Amino acid sequence: MVKFQSLKPLIFFHLLVNVLIVFFITGASYFHIPLEGFKDTAVYMMHLVALQITVAGFVYVLSLIPWVFRIVFPLLFVIYACFSFWAYTQDVSITPSLLQAIFETKTDIAVDLITIPYVLFILAVVAVLFFLLKYYNRLEPKKNLKLWIVPAILCIGLFFFLEDKRRGSLKNRLPYNLVYGINAYFEMPKLQLNHEVEYSNTTTDSLKVILVLGETVRADHLGLNGYARNTTPKLSARENLISFPKLYTAYTYTGASVPQLLTDRNLSDMERPLTTLFTVANTAGYKTSWIGNQTLEKSYSPVVETNQQVMLVDEYKSEFSFAKELDGVMIAPADSLLKTTSKQLITLHMIGSHWWYENRYTEEFRKFSPVIDSKYVPSLEPEELINSYDNTIVYLDWFLDELISVLEEDPAPTLLIYVADHGEHLGENGKWLHAQAGEEAKNPAYLIWYSEAYGNQFPDLIKGLKDSSNKSLTTDTFFYTALNLLDIDFKL
Ligand SMILES: [Zn+2]
Numbered sequence: 001m002v003k004f005q006s007l008k009p010l011i012f013f014h015l016l017v018n019v020l021i022v023f024f025i026t027g028a029s030y031f032h033i034p035l036e037g038f039k040d041t042a043v044y045m046m047h048l049v050a051l052q053i054t055v056a057g058f059v060y061v062l063s064l065i066p067w068v069f070r071i072v073f074p075l076l077f078v079i080y081a082c083f084s085f086w087a088y089t090q091d092v093s094i095t096p097s098l099l100q101a102i103f104e105t106k107t108d109i110a111v112d113l114i115t116i117p118y119v120l121f122i123l124a125v126v127a128v129l130f131f132l133l134k135y136y137n138r139l140e141p142k143k144n145l146k147l148w149i150v151p152a153i154l155c156i157g158l159f160f161f162l163e164d165k166r167r168g169s170l171k172n173r174l175p176y177n178l179v180y181g182i183n184a185y186f187e188m189p190k191l192q193l194n195h196e197v198e199y200s201n202t203t204t205d206s207l208k209v210i211l212v213l214g215e216t217v218r219a220d221h222l223g224l225n226g227y228a229r230n231t232t233p234k235l236s237a238r239e240n241l242i243s244f245p246k247l248y249t250a251y252t253y254t255g256a257s258v259p260q261l262l263t264d265r266n267l268s269d270m271e272r273p274l275t276t277l278f279t280v281a282n283t284a285g286y287k288t289s290w291i292g293n294q295t296l297e298k299s300y301s302p303v304v305e306t307n308q309q310v311m312l313v314d315e316y317k318s319e320f321s322f323a324k325e326l327d328g329v330m331i332a333p334a335d336s337l338l339k340t341t342s343k344q345l346i347t348l349h350m351i352g353s354h355w356w357y358e359n360r361y362t363e364e365f366r367k368f369s370p371v372i373d374s375k376y377v378p379s380l381e382p383e384e385l386i387n388s389y390d391n392t393i394v395y396l397d398w399f400l401d402e403l404i405s406v407l408e409e410d411p412a413p414t415l416l417i418y419v420a421d422h423g424e425h426l427g428e429n430g431k432w433l434h435a436q437a438g439e440e441a442k443n444p445a446y447l448i449w450y451s452e453a454y455g456n457q458f459p460d461l462i463k464g465l466k467d468s469s470n471k472s473l474t475t476d477t478f479f480y481t482a483l484n485l486l487d488i489d490f491k492l
Contacts, residue, residue, distance in 0.1 A: 028087035029173035036374040057155025194273040200283035200490035214420030215352030231393040234401035244446040252441040255299035292349040357388035361395035413454035420444035
């Protein structure tokens with residue numbers, strides 16, 4: 001029989017280590033989650049406890065080999081604390097693109113991040129580690145190994161069990177997101193691209209196109225598509241606007257749908273190297289630029305990089321950040337780009353209507369209320385979720401209308417193409433959000449606006465668009481339609 005007295009030092013040590021890890025590292029992933037009421041708080045506390053139990057298992061195993069523990073543990077603790085400071089103070093998410101910036105030395109950004117509070121935080125971390133290691137040196141870490149090893153392995157097993165039940169539930173948070181982020185960074189994109197086209201020409205010497213790549217917008221929640229609520233008052237009043245309410249996609253998440261929309265990928269032929277819209281446009285003499293309000297995912301970053309210019313406006317905050325910039329920040333850079341040359345394709349990649357909806361628009365667009373006040377879906381009323389979602393569409397209506405106003409002022413023929421990457425579940429069959437099976441996420445919004453000058457120069461193209469506007473379309477055709485609208489004749 002093991003006496004509790006003899007177990008005490010080890011128990012206290014591990015309790016202390018884990019409390020400090022929560023304070024300095026893992027707690028950061030939970031700090032910015034908007035919580036409302038006891039139930040929300042309780043759910044996220046349980047989540048944090050479960051995550052920390054898995055961490056405790058790994059720490060125990062690490063503590064069994066003293067020299068490894070003395071070197072590896074402080075090193076990991078400091079590295080993690082460096083990241084958690086950003087997560088605490090700026091709600092930065094650890095993504096492969098953030099890691100890419102770190103690994104590929106953007107020194108100006110790195111220097112900007114080193115502030116006095118940051119240095120103080122790291123000094124506190126070093127002091128805590130010093131104390132912990134002194135404590136550790138007095139312990140016999142392998143004492144009662146037989147008693148501890150099985151629970152420790154079960155704690156580690158809990159990580160794999162929970163990840164298996166719901167992918168990403170733990171690995172998107174500290175400390176696991178760093179491991180997975182590094183892994184994703186080093187796993188180079190599998191997307192094979194073809195950078196040469198046989199020919200690509202246009203006879204047009206002046207044409208400016210803004211392609212807006214929307215996010216998570218269902219066609220049936222647009223007032224102009226017959227939705228009962230007038231979510232699109234500005235666009236509904238626009239002339240020269242054609243909507244395609246019957247566009248269907250096979251993909252329900254960004255990483256898969258974006259490469260399909262922007263390349264010649266089609267569902268029947270997935271293996272060959274893909275050619276991007278931008279490669280064809282570049283060859284035809286267009287200036288191609290990408291302005292993104294989303295961090296690039298490795299699944300489509302090679303596609304984006306075929307643009308001549310790539311600007312990311314809010315690079316280090318993922319869609320899960322609660323302090324993400326609004327899409328409106330892309331209007332000014334697009335406006336100045338438009339003035340630079342006469343043949344342009346500018347792509348704006350929105351964060352759009354991606355969860356969490358309340359971060360996608362400002363007060364003045366809150367047309368429908370009550371709105372959501374928590375991130376925990378089960379605690380929310382369906383009406384609140386739909387109200388918040390519809391308010392993001394009201395913001396989209398303003399955003400596109402502003403872009404059209406910019407294009408309208410340009411004497412060149414101009415065109416705005418808006419296509420969302422996929423839709424969203426709004427309670428159908430008890431489902432919410434996206435990236436899961438179901439038809440509601442497969443009917444994205446799709447609109448085209450053209451200037452008078454464009455309409456006069458390309459009457460046949462406009463007629464073709466109008467004729468097909470009520471037909472059932474798939475996203476496989478988007479690549480060809482877009483190049484057609486750019487007046488490009490090409491062979492791949
Ligand atoms: Zn998406």
